[in-house]
Amino acid sequence: MSEITVPVLIVGGGGCGLTTSILLSEHGIDHHLVERHTSTSHLPKAHYLNQRTMEVLRQVGVADSIYDVGTPPKNMGKTRWVTSLGGDGELDGRTLYTLESFGGGRLESAYAVDSPCPSTNYPQIRLEPLLREHTEKRAPDSIHFGRELVSFEQDENGIHAVVLNRDTQETYTVHAQYMVAADGGKTVGPELGVKMEGPTGILDMVSTHFTADLSEWWEDDVLITWLLNPEGAGSWNSGAMAAMGPTWGKHSEEFVLHFTFRPDDPARFDEEAIVPRLRELLKLPDLELKVHKVSHWILEGVLADKYQVGRIFLAGDAAHRHPPTTGLGLNTAIQDAHNLVWKLAAVIKGDAAPALLDTYEPERRLVGMRNVDWAMFTFLNHMVVDAGLGLIPGQPLEAQVQVFRDYFSDTPMGETRRARAAEVISTQRTEFQAHDLEIGFAYRDGALVPDGTEAPPRDPMGHTYHPTTRPGHRLPHAWLEHDGRQISTHDLTGNNAHFVLITAADGAAWSDAARLANDKFGIQIKVAQIGAGTDYTDPTGRWSELRQTDDTGAILVRPDNHVAWRSTGGADDPADELTRALGTVLAR
Structure with a gap:
């Protein structure tokens, strides 16, 4: 069995692991990254990149390559709530509310004065290949996809890991001073006995990545659209969708739509039922679309009880897993790497004592806790939005229809319903205008x-x-x-x-x-x-x-x-x- 020795072993080639590699290269620290999959993610997953994350990437010369292909500010400045995209019924295709988001509109000046970087949007399915390209330019011999961590142990001198080359089925040993577990919590954390604390199993969510021409129904300055209608009777039942590019604005070719199935619905794992369901949710029965990927995920908000075990550090999803609202998962992961890497470099170079590394957990875990809690809060707050519109779980369809008729009516009650909804929906600025949360920690x-x-x-x-x-x-x-x-x-x-x-x-x-x-x-x-x-x-x-x-x-x-x-x-x-x-x- 062959052996290699490097200062740092990175386990995981997602956004967190790749960023860790880029940052280590900037410090001149040799490392070895292993990722069990042969390529980067096939899922759009995270897409919003906040100002602090873009500052991190700007610092190492990566931000401009994302701005070149990511969503321009003019195409991501609003979030809207609509009854549906299409349809010809009395309540179809109606806009309920529009909220300025991500530094758009009147938010622009405040966001611009506080950071050299605007936020942007670039789905992880495209971001990870871009980050991988940057890692391989900096450290071409250090990035290894199709390599799986088989086992590891640590002692007072370092980490000793066995890695499988999945192409050749040969194993080799990596000796490293430190290991960064950016594996999503799949291997290293459980092996170390790290516990993920917090609620899980709350909802069964389905995300569908698809291509369709929605230019007739999409608005040029909108990034995210929420569907709220009598039939769905709730935000996550009706669905939320985001433009995925690669062209931005109303001519976006790709989208992702998140929605829930009932836990007892036999169709929830039937991918043949997905296309009819999408057409039903959008109220576009004749829409031509191509489904790329259907993914199921369980809503959870969990935090590792420890971020460090000896010489091993957990980062990204291995340390915290969030609901998608506020886009905090990948952003927090990249910022974990930013905090950890300069400390690793200082210790490895002899500029700092090893005790400096003990500051990673107290600094980042409190931020992770706040962000997990915030993401859960903003996810569940959509149900408050539902209530603000007058939607009540279990109401008969006729009652839900009347709620929407009243909302759009030219009557005093319609005016009152719209005013109440505006006040309640504006509380969702905790998700779409989270400027202080993102850079004020x-x-x-x-x-x-x-x-x-x-x-x-x-x-x-x-x-x-x-x-x-x-x-x-x-x-x-x-x-x-x-x-x-x-x-x-x-x-x-x-x-x-x-x-x-x-x-x-x-x-x-x-x-x-x-x-x-x-x-x-x-x-x-x-x-x-x-x-x-x-x-x-x-x-x-x-x-x-x-x-x-x-x-x-x-x-x-x-x-x-x-x-x-x-x-x-x-x-x-x-x-x-x-x-x-x-x-x-x-x-x-």
């Missing part, structure tokens, strides 16, 4: 030095974001000028590779401190002085508004663009202050 404990200040408020509805340089929070974005070009404060960390010490124009004392810290720890700390007469200027004054330090203060930013430490003013001994802070962060 922070780490309470971990690779950071708290400064004793109060955290800014979090919007309980997840929308209004309050930028801050408080340790543990994502560095606020502001546009700067450098060498005659516009850059973001997020660009100061480069490709996820080094710490940055941000000071004002008269930050010479902190610059000297950074040089001493460099010498002590043997790491690269980039100093960015921002202000008039420096290499970085603040042309709009936005950074001055956001920095929350005076002209003598400093902010230490981690490679993942989270604030590690700050001094809101000057220090008696800047070198001592910075050295102690960096020693705490690096566990040295």
